[in-house]
Amino acid sequence: MEPRNNTEISEFLLLGFSEEPELQTFIFGLFLSMYLITVCGNLLIILATISDSHLHTPMYFFLSNLSSVDICLTSTTVPKMLVNIQTQSQVITYAGCITQMFFFLLFIVLDDFLLTIMAYDRYVAICHPLHYTVIMHPWLCVLLLLASWTLSALYSLLNSLMMLQLSFCTHTQIFHFFCEFNQMVHLACSDTFINDIVMYLGAILLAGGPFTGILYSYCKIVSSIRKISSAQGKYKAFSTCASHLSVVSLFYCTSLGVYLSAANNKNSHSTAIASVMYTVVTPMLNPFIYSLRNKDIKRALRRLTENESIIE
Template sequence: MEPRNQTDVSEFLLMALTKDLEWKTILFSLFLFMYLLIVLGNLLIVLAVLSDSHLHMPMYFFLSSLSFTDISLSTTLMPKILVNIQAQTQSITYTGCLTQICFVLIFASWESFLLGAMAYDRYVAICHPLRYTVVMKPRLCILLVLLSLFISTADALLHSLMVLRLSFCADLEIPLFFCEVVQVIKLACSDALINNILLYLAAGILGGIPLSGIIFSYTQILSTILKISSVGGKYKAFSTCGSHLSVVSLFYGTGLGVYISSAVTDSSRKTAVASLMYTVVTPTMNPFIYSLRNRDMKGALRKLIGRVPSSL
């Protein structure tokens, strides 16, 4: 195949969910419902944290930031997926593809860092409760969120700019429902060695550091909980970590599942379905996990929803 310079590339082709007209309607309705669920569910968490003074704590500050990240990630992907379900062609412009790559990297990395910060918050709260208010000051929490956003943005811009240097072949079909940097690099006809080295190096560092922090935090938390004599004390300590552990398992489990499935199977459709798990299913589940497992959050949501009729 003849390589084409990036300036000649006008669009990429994404994988079609289905060609059956009846299934198109069903899938469009399902994805629209999930998108609305993501936006409304996570928005309710953000509003509940902002409106209830009892939730003005580091744990809920990180949670509201996580909800904002989930809304942003799904908004980066879902509108285009919905349009392509109904469209005759599954194309996405070259600029649109680069934009998706950049924002997916920003919000996925940011979510990883936020989960790490939340684990650190639980570690300090359980292992060093007397020092909690001294360590977890508002300034530190804001700094952690902004620093993680800055690092994630810098990493995403680096990879996006590195894609600009690539030349592509005539076959520009991406075997996913959205533009993902690894799949786009695979389409390049020019040498992509530097892109791959930077990609896996950044993934190892930006994904490995938060995950290592989470593992270390929960190792220390578990050790501290086992030393608690009362059953009630152990249950209370575990309950404060249960929601976060569920979200961590869902996020990293589905993320790793994508790369494992792409390595062990030749089915691009299975890989595409797996990729939807961490980009769509995880943001959908997060609000339910935190609202159903957290008494304070349930109370704040009841108050917030109760105010709506009275304000109309």
């Protein structure tokens, strides 16, 4: 089959989780519920950190940005899937697919960077508490955030521009609920060697690098906690990073599970189901993890709800 130039491709088909009509209503209701919980939960975290002056610290500054990115990440994929189910269509335009891929890569890499920065913040707070306010200066926090956005945007833009150079055959079925980068590359009829190199280098540098930084930070944190004499002091120190550690574990474990699944099932609905864990479930659970294990967030949310009831 002769490949066509990529400009002639007008649309892709997102096959999603199942093509059985009787399951579509269940899938629609499930993902609509998870999406609304994700948006509302993360919005509450953002409003709580903004409204409470006690939370105007680097830790909660990055937490509110993480919540914003989680909303954007979920909004990149789920609404289009819900529209397709509602209209009984699997179609996404070529331009829409490239755009969705760009924003998905942007927010997933940004999520990774923010988790790394938050690990560094906890490292400074526990290992260098006396110098915390000096090291974690507001300007440094802003610079770290800008650097994360810049690197994420450049990586996403590079991959999107390289994707535009590929040619596709008439086989344009994507076994996913969104335009997943790896599957799109494997759909191409032209040579994808450079794309694969960039993809693997990006995984090593932009995933492996931050993960190494997180591991280093927590090795230092554990070492510092072990030196604390009192059990109460150890518990207090560990509790300050327990929520973040839970989110990091959930994010990396589910991501690793997806790519191990993808290695064995490149054209299977099982990869799409596994991807739900880090694209939908993890952003949905993050607000619960931080609010349930954090007294400051609980207090801020309580004040926020009380203020809303007074206004009403």
